[in-house]
Amino acid sequence: MAMNFNLNYLSVDDLRKKAKSRIRKFAFEYLDGGCNEDISLSRNTAVIRKIQLQP
Structure with a gap:
């Protein structure tokens, strides 16, 4: 899936x-x-902090 970015x-x-x-x-x-x-905002921040990126 291609992603378009607006510069x-x-x-x-x-x-x-x-x-x-x-x-x-x-x-x-x-x-x-x-x-x-x-x-x-608190809930979303808590969920985002749980995300771990893997190489």
């Missing part, structure tokens, strides 16, 4: 800035904060 967004911070400029403030703050008082 205008080289980092997550670049994508975040673009999203912030395109999404209404209340919706961006809700999503950016991880929804539900950061519960989702």
Whole structure:
């Protein structure tokens, strides 16, 4: 499966800035904060930390 990359967004911070400029403030703050008082953000972070990359 081929993956296409947009070279205008080289980092997550670049994508975040673009999203912030395109999404209404209340919706961006809700999503950016991880929804539900950061519960989702905490859960997602915990799951990501469990991932181990293997060469």
